[in-house]
Amino acid sequence: xxxxxxAPRSRxxxxxxxxxxxxxIVASAVRLMAAEGLQxxxxxxxxxxxxxxxxxxxxxxxxxxxxHAAILEELLGAVxxxxxxxxxxxxxxxxxxxxxxxxxxxxxPGLAQSALVTRPSGPHYLALVESILAxxxxxxxxxxxxxxxxxxxxxxxxATAAEQSxxxxxxxxxxxxxxxxEALGQASARTHPRIAALGADLFSGTPQQRLAWIFRAVVNGxxxxxx
Amino acid sequence: xxxxxxAPRSRxxxxxxxxxxxxxIVASAVRLMAAEGLQxxxxxxxxxxxxxxxxxxxxxxxxxxxxHAAILEELLGAVxxxxxxxxxxxxxxxxxxxxxxxxxxxxxPGLAQSALVTRPSGPHYLALVESILAxxxxxxxxxxxxxxxxxxxxxxxxATAAEQSxxxxxxxxxxxxxxxxEALGQASARTHPRIAALGADLFSGTPQQRLAWIFRAVVNGxxxxxx
DNA sequence: ACCTGAACACCGTTCAAGT
DNA sequence: ACCTGAACACCGTTCAAGT
Numbered sequence: 061x062x063x064x065x066x067a068p069r070s071r072x073x074x075x076x077x078x079x080x081x082x083x084x085i086v087a088s089a090v091r092l093m094a095a096e097g098l099q100x101x102x103x104x105x106x107x108x109x110x111x112x113x114x115x116x117x118x119x120x121x122x123x124x125x126x127x128h129a130a131i132l133e134e135l136l137g138a139v140x141x142x143x144x145x146x147x148x149x150x151x152x153x154x155x156x157x158x159x160x161x162x163x164x165x166x167x168x169p170g171l172a173q174s175a176l177v178t179r180p181s182g183p184h185y186l187a188l189v190e191s192i193l194a195x196x197x198x199x200x201x202x203x204x205x206x207x208x209x210x211x212x213x214x215x216x217x218x219a220t221a222a223e224q225s226x227x228x229x230x231x232x233x234x235x236x237x238x239x240x241x242e243a244l245g246q247a248s249a250r251t252h253p254r255i256a257a258l259g260a261d262l263f264s265g266t267p268q269q270r271l272a273w274i275f276r277a278v279v280n281g282x283x284x285x286x287x
Numbered sequence: 288x289x290x291x292x293x294a295p296r297s298r299x300x301x302x303x304x305x306x307x308x309x310x311x312i313v314a315s316a317v318r319l320m321a322a323e324g325l326q327x328x329x330x331x332x333x334x335x336x337x338x339x340x341x342x343x344x345x346x347x348x349x350x351x352x353x354x355h356a357a358i359l360e361e362l363l364g365a366v367x368x369x370x371x372x373x374x375x376x377x378x379x380x381x382x383x384x385x386x387x388x389x390x391x392x393x394x395x396p397g398l399a400q401s402a403l404v405t406r407p408s409g410p411h412y413l414a415l416v417e418s419i420l421a422x423x424x425x426x427x428x429x430x431x432x433x434x435x436x437x438x439x440x441x442x443x444x445x446a447t448a449a450e451q452s453x454x455x456x457x458x459x460x461x462x463x464x465x466x467x468x469e470a471l472g473q474a475s476a477r478t479h480p481r482i483a484a485l486g487a488d489l490f491s492g493t494p495q496q497r498l499a500w501i502f503r504a505v506v507n508g509x510x511x512x513x514x
Numbered sequence: 515a516c517c518t519g520a521a522c523a524c525c526g527t528t529c530a531a532g533t
Numbered sequence: 534a535c536c537t538g539a540a541c542a543c544c545g546t547t548c549a550a551g552t
Contacts, residue, residue, distance in 0.1 A: 083518075103526065115537050124526070129463070173404060176449055181467040185481065186474055193481035196314070205504075206481075207488040212501055216439065219446040222403055240408040247413055253418035255435075256414065261434040265514075273514055274439055277432075281508025287492075287501055330545065342518050342547075351545070 080110065082120045086130045093131060098170040101131065127172040129181075135164050135171070136184035144191035154195040155275045160189060162271065165221035172222035176215070190213075201283045209282030216278055217271075224267055259284050307337065309347045313357045320358060325397040328358065355401040356408075362391050362398070363411035371418035381422040382502045385444050388415060389498065392448035399449035403442070416441075428510045436509030443505055444498075451494055 065170070078084040092109055093101045103124055107114040121127050140160040145155035165172040179185070189210060196206040241263055249256035265273075305311040319336055320328045330351055334341040348363050353450040370380035392399040406412070416437060423433040428512070454486055476483035492500075 073478055079466050102524085102525080113537050114526080114538085115539090118527075119536075125463070133480035173400070176403065176446055177400060178463050178466055181463075181470040182504070186470060186479060190479045190482050193485065197481055203485055204488060204491075207485045207491070207505070208497060208500055210489070211497075212443065213505065215446050215450075223442075235407050236352070237503060238410075240406055243408040243413060244416070247417070252413060252417045254424055255417050258430055258434045260418065261431060262437075264431075264434070270435060270438075272355070273435055273512065277436070277439065277512040278505060279508070280483035280512050281506070283502065284511070285504040285507050329543085331543080340518050340520085342520090345546075346517075428544080 076087060078110075080116060080120060082130075085110065085117060085120050086127070086134060087129055089131050090134050093168065093171075098128070098131075098168060098174075101127070103127070105158060109112055125174065125178045128171065129178045132175050133180035133182035133184055134167065134170065134173050134181075134265070136161075136180065136188060138164050139184070139188055141191045150195050150199040151276065151279055152193065153198075154213075154279060155272060156274050157188070157191055157195070158272065161214075161216050162221045164217065167225060172218050175218050176222055196279075196282070199279075199283065202286075204287045205282050205285065209278070212282065213275070213278055215273055220267075220271055220274065295297065305337075307339065307343060307347060309357075312337065312344060312347050313354070313361060316354055316358050317361050320395065320398075324400075325355070325358075325395060326511050330354070339416065341491050352401065352405045355398065356405045359402050360407035360409035360411055362395065363388075363407065363409075365391050366411070366415055368414060368418045371421055377426040378503065380504060381419065381440075382499060383428075384415070384418055384422070385440060385502050386498065388441075389444050389448045390421060392445065394449060399445050402445050403449055423506075423509070426506075426510065427466055429513075431514045432509050435514070436505070439509065440502070440505055443501055447494075447498055447501065 078088075089101050089106055089109055092106060103114045103117055103121075105118050106127070110117070119242075121130070139157070141157060143156040146153060165175070192210045192213060193206055196209060197203075201209065244255055244262055245259075247255040255262070291477070305315075305436055316328050316333055316486040319333060327364055330341045333354070334344050337344075348357070366384070370383040370385060370387075373380060376484075392402065419437045419440060422431055423436060424430075428436065471482055471489055472486075
């Protein structure tokens with residue numbers, strides 16, 4: 061029989077197994093998400109990808125929630141913050157930044173949902189917050205209102221993306237929305253006069269149109285509502 | 288040996304096993320959630336509770352998402368809509384309705400999160416939407432703005448509850464928030480002048496104070512922002 | 515025709531036991 | 534001291550095979 065001495069194979073093999081660090085784990089998670097979607101980015105699947113056991117990952121990552129937050133922080137590097145320092149109406153530029161942010165979330169169904177609950181706190185997220193605050197400052201929104209308003213703006217942007225993403229991602233969330241449209245359509249004028257009066261207008265507009273209006277409305281509210 | 292003839296036991300035994308219908312399943316799910324929390328309301332655990340196999344539940348419930356939506360719809364019966372038809376400032380009464388809604392969600396960590404993605408469409412939800420629309424109408428908010436605004440108001444209320452709930456429910460989501468506070472506190476005045484300028488004010492106020500301001504701000508924005 | 519046991523294909527997280 | 538195999542305790546969903 062051939063000797064079972066494990067032939068001293070070169071340290072790095074075909075997929076060039078990287079050393080485990082927080083950084084390499086997150087980088088691998090981002091690649092995995094791009095390839096298979098967030099739903100496949102689990103501690104176990106990722107461990108498999110990194111050619112190790114799931115327990116090893118817990119040395120560097122606290123758990124699934126932290127992992128997803130780290131992925132989002134990474135992706136936030138793609139948000140275009142340049143409008144914050146450009147020329148033109150500050151409200152338009154604020155909307156541009158927020159739309160760029162929602163754009164990133166739209167591309168990654170599910171990530172927005174986790175972002176509502178586990179917020180990132182890395183440099184890209186800080187830069188986004190700073191840009192929004194700078195634009196509100198430029199618009200002479202009082203500091204106290206800006207401090208609370210930035211939260212609402214990011215929340216509304218994130219929640220809208222979460223809603224849209226999942227509607228796209230999940231096959232039957234569509235039915236779910238249809239059920240609501242149906243239910244609102246059926247509402248009788250006697251029991252639900254306002255729903256009946258508004259009718260189809262409750263669902264009018266493209267997501268883009270609604271999002272643009274929402275941002276304007278929340279910015280206006282922030283600017284004009286004293287604490 | 289005693290004959291193994293299965294003694295014809297009375298049809299209904301101790302826990303009075305109910306017939307399986309959508310109604311009995313949802314009722315049982317609500318009880319289970321009250322007893323063990325939403326995280327335990329799974330198709331399998333619920334089937335166990337109902338003394339059957341999970342496959343049987345799929346005859347009456349489309350899946351986990353629909354199940355959670357049905358639970359929420361049930362709980363929405365507890366929302367106090369009476370301010371909608373009471374005396375007084377319409378903005379205050381609208382805030383009362385929204386606070387009652389968030390109250391229900393606050394009591395049930397996790398349900399708010401699922402509500403952001405799978406909206407209920409039952410009678411209790413319709414009644415809530417109708418009440419909000421009626422108050423906006425009373426406040427002479429233009430129809431088109433009210434139609435889109437009701438969505439934003441519910442979204443903001445739900446997202447805020449989701450955020451808070453999870454912070455309470457999950458043990459380490461707290462750290463997560465602390466990490467953000469820490470990160471924002473560390474931000475240098477040179478690289479992040481606005482974050483540095485606002486400082487602790489970014490996190491000031493009780494959740495109640497913030498929520499009250501948020502509702503006023505979004506209502507104001509809705510009332511004053513043309514489409 | 516209706517219902518469901520059993521299976522398929524996964525999860526997150528922990529810790530005792532190794533190197 | 535560090536790392537991880539293996540286990541614990543679960544998931545959602547489907548479908549072939551029974552009654």
